[in-house]
Amino acid sequence: MALEMDRDRDCILCGKCLEACPLFKATGREELSPRGKSFLIQEALEERNLGNPAAARKLLGLCLGCGRCADVCPQGRNLPETLRRIKAGHPGWQAWVWRAWINNAKHVWPWLGGCAKLLPGRSTAGSLPSVVHALASRPQMEMFRRSAGDGFLPSPAVLFPGCMARYAKPWWIQAAGRIMGSAGQGLEDFPDWNCCGFTLGQAGLSGLRSDACVKNVELWRNLGRPLLLTICATCTTALRNYEKKADLFSDEDERRTWAKAVQPLSRYLNPHDFRPLTDACLTYHRPCHAPNPDPDEAFLRDLFGPRFIAGAQGACCGMGGVMRLSAPELSTQVATQCWDALQPQALGHVVSGCSGCVLQLSATAPPKTDVSHWLELMRM
Ligand code: SF4
Ligand code: SF4
Numbered sequence: 001m002a003l004e005m006d007r008d009r010d011c012i013l014c015g016k017c018l019e020a021c022p023l024f025k026a027t028g029r030e031e032l033s034p035r036g037k038s039f040l041i042q043e044a045l046e047e048r049n050l051g052n053p054a055a056a057r058k059l060l061g062l063c064l065g066c067g068r069c070a071d072v073c074p075q076g077r078n079l080p081e082t083l084r085r086i087k088a089g090h091p092g093w094q095a096w097v098w099r100a101w102i103n104n105a106k107h108v109w110p111w112l113g114g115c116a117k118l119l120p121g122r123s124t125a126g127s128l129p130s131v132v133h134a135l136a137s138r139p140q141m142e143m144f145r146r147s148a149g150d151g152f153l154p155s156p157a158v159l160f161p162g163c164m165a166r167y168a169k170p171w172w173i174q175a176a177g178r179i180m181g182s183a184g185q186g187l188e189d190f191p192d193w194n195c196c197g198f199t200l201g202q203a204g205l206s207g208l209r210s211d212a213c214v215k216n217v218e219l220w221r222n223l224g225r226p227l228l229l230t231i232c233a234t235c236t237t238a239l240r241n242y243e244k245k246a247d248l249f250s251d252e253d254e255r256r257t258w259a260k261a262v263q264p265l266s267r268y269l270n271p272h273d274f275r276p277l278t279d280a281c282l283t284y285h286r287p288c289h290a291p292n293p294d295p296d297e298a299f300l301r302d303l304f305g306p307r308f309i310a311g312a313q314g315a316c317c318g319m320g321g322v323m324r325l326s327a328p329e330l331s332t333q334v335a336t337q338c339w340d341a342l343q344p345q346a347l348g349h350v351v352s353g354c355s356g357c358v359l360q361l362s363a364t365a366p367p368k369t370d371v372s373h374w375l376e377l378m379r380m
């Protein structure tokens with residue numbers, strides 16, 4: 001259906017998606033651009049000779065899913081959504097591995113974190129050992145202490161920590177708990193949330209994504225439909241997108257309640273409630289999937305004042321979910337472009353509010369550069 005939708009919206013060759021695509025910018029390869037991939041899809045739809053079908057299939061899988069092409073297209077074409085549907089109909093080995101990676105996160109991620117001690121300390125940026133190190137790393141970047149502000153959250157409020165905090169970086173949950181203070185519920189006893197579903201969908205695992213959505217809404221309903229606080233930009237976007245699936249909810253009223261319930265924790269924070277512990281600067285990397293406006297960015301900008309440095313405009317970290325597995329070298333190439341775009345003075349302390357960005361930037365950071373989630377700035 002999406003294929004037909006894109007077909008109706010003819011490409012007018014304006015080139016805006018090329019300017020926006022981080023994969024095209026990093027490689028200069030036209031066939032990896034949104035327009036190049038759209039052309040391949042068009043060929044397939046019209047059943048023309050695709051030349052080498054295996055190569056065509058591989059090319060269609062080379063997309064970071066950042067959505068920047070869809071954001072700028074005047075014709076409303078949405079290539080990542082089209083690719084997601086094609087992948088759902090033709091799952092490959094990458095989707096199988098990604099399913100195992102997400103479904104077994106509870107066991108595999110902590111085990112991998114333990115393996116980091118056995119790997120060499122210095123690894124090539126973007127290599128598998130560097131990703132394993134990034135999964136286990138806990139940078140010492142405490143810059144603030146919360147000094148006031150209990151009772152700032154509407155109640156009831158429950159944390160949706162996301163897979164990374166639950167299975168690899170539980171100290172993010174502890175930090176969120178300290179910040180939420182007495183207003184927060186469900187920190188030790190939050191329910192057994194499923195994956196938000198974003199990367200499952202991107203890998204073409206539509207059935208698993210639907211199951212995760214249904215279970216998360218059920219858990220939320222059983223808790224009495226509380227405020228659902230998120231600490232990962234991609235989780236926020238994925239959970240908010242549930243609203244578009246009317247069949248997930250018992251009625252229209254519940255759907256509207258959900259739409260209001262999913263909120264980033266940073267939206268409720270008052271910078272005046274935090275006391276600085278250092279005068280260091282900080283560079284913020286804005287995730288592709290951050291809501292617009294981005295509440296994490298707004299909070300950190302106010303918190304740091306003149307010491308806040310905005311990261312490279314429109315830069316994608318190159319994580320790309322399942323693409324990290326299928327084309328790690330391209331993923332690293334996009335990350336290198338992201339780092340190259342930063343001013344030298346912006347290196348040092350880099351933070352983000354997306355689990356995937358934190359992992360990818362940690363695994364590809366230049367020497368003497370710390371990368372963390374903004375929650376890690378808060379002394380516990
Ligand atoms: S979703 Fe991102 S990486 Fe994929 S084609 Fe669009 S701009 Fe490029
Ligand atoms: S932005 Fe849209 S209309 Fe413009 S070249 Fe890209 S796909 Fe075509």
